[in-house]
Amino acid sequence: MKNPTLHDVARLAGVSSATADRVLNRRGNVAEKSVRKIEEAVAQLGYVRNIAAANLSRKRGYHLAFVLPRRSHAFFGRMHEQLQKAALHLKSARVAIDVIEFEAFDAHALEVAVSGLSETGYDGVAFVGLGQRTALMPLVALRNSGVKVVSLVSDGPQDCRDHYIGIDNKKAGRTAARLVGMGHGGKAGRVIVTAGSLDARDHSDRIEGFTAVLEQDFPSIEITSVIETKDQPRQMRALLSERLRGDDGYTSIYNVGAGNEGLVDAVRMNGRDGLSICVVHELSACTRDALEDGTIDVAIDQRPEIELNRALALLQAIVDDLPPPPAPELIPAIYLRDNLPNEPL
Numbered sequence: 001m002k003n004p005t006l007h008d009v010a011r012l013a014g015v016s017s018a019t020a021d022r023v024l025n026r027r028g029n030v031a032e033k034s035v036r037k038i039e040e041a042v043a044q045l046g047y048v049r050n051i052a053a054a055n056l057s058r059k060r061g062y063h064l065a066f067v068l069p070r071r072s073h074a075f076f077g078r079m080h081e082q083l084q085k086a087a088l089h090l091k092s093a094r095v096a097i098d099v100i101e102f103e104a105f106d107a108h109a110l111e112v113a114v115s116g117l118s119e120t121g122y123d124g125v126a127f128v129g130l131g132q133r134t135a136l137m138p139l140v141a142l143r144n145s146g147v148k149v150v151s152l153v154s155d156g157p158q159d160c161r162d163h164y165i166g167i168d169n170k171k172a173g174r175t176a177a178r179l180v181g182m183g184h185g186g187k188a189g190r191v192i193v194t195a196g197s198l199d200a201r202d203h204s205d206r207i208e209g210f211t212a213v214l215e216q217d218f219p220s221i222e223i224t225s226v227i228e229t230k231d232q233p234r235q236m237r238a239l240l241s242e243r244l245r246g247d248d249g250y251t252s253i254y255n256v257g258a259g260n261e262g263l264v265d266a267v268r269m270n271g272r273d274g275l276s277i278c279v280v281h282e283l284s285a286c287t288r289d290a291l292e293d294g295t296i297d298v299a300i301d302q303r304p305e306i307e308l309n310r311a312l313a314l315l316q317a318i319v320d321d322l323p324p325p326p327a328p329e330l331i332p333a334i335y336l337r338d339n340l341p342n343e344p345l
Helices: 006-013 017-024 032-045 051-057 074-085 087-092 107-114 136-144 169-184 201-217 233-246 260-270 285-292 304-319
Strands: 062-069 095-102 124-128 148-152 163-165 189-195 221-223 252-255 277-281 298-301 333-335
Touching (some): 006 017, 006 032, 062 107, 062 304, 074 087, 074 304, 095 107, 107 124, 107 136, 136 148, 169 201, 169 221, 169 252, 169 298, 189 201, 233 260, 260 277, 285 298
Parallel strands (some): 062 095, 062 124, 189 221, 277 298
16 A cells, blocks of 8 residues: 555645645644644544655755863763764755854853854754753743754753753663672772762762662772862872872772773872772773773773764754654663774774
């Protein structure tokens, strides 16, 4: 049986093909009675409009914006690089992308970056949320103007975005805690936790999950006060080295965020005596080398390239008022020195 056509919809609804086309492509100026008839005909026939063909006939494209932190560490650098790699394909698909950068963990900088975007004609915007409500008003203004909004990596308030794309950060923290617990082999210990910022929702969610598992299943492992580094390697190196030199009882390290170059330097300078396991987030050239030489033990990789690709597909779908493309839950990859990918980052 052939798929129903626009002509079939118009004939069943008792209207012209031009009227049916106006309704299906949301161009307005059609009586409500006719709109209802066309919608009923669509439902009865199971008609699915060909978005690609409609966009091509109207020479319509997509104008998207990605509001990302600067390339301050490897994770967001990988996102920027993935956008550049996709540029040629996106151009052929009539997708134009602007990248608006802001300083990571700076809520005011995020607010400035998204302010005024509702007046630029974007169809969709993806942003990395800080979990704070500082940028709420400009994001709500975006949605109210008809722009589709997606949060990436770290979620924002639900009333300022349509969808979230990223890993479940509480699960990621719970996974790290399980690895730390297993690394202690039933013995007591002290874990040093480092994070970019407790104000960033992804970091606070990971710490929440991490703490819950240790308290429930490994109560003999104590969590020391969290070191906040703004994900800056130099700050990480200085603060972690100070903690390592002043705490003879530490047995493990868990870095919730980035700044891993500083962590690796600190561990190499201070040695691994007494250290049962060191767990970090994100695979990079630095953490790959550190896995291979035994400086760290586990890298939990969020696979930002997949997040970025999903965001592109999602934005194009919801801009066309289609349901989100089906996709399985995004599960981080757990890398040890034994299962590193052949292709270096």
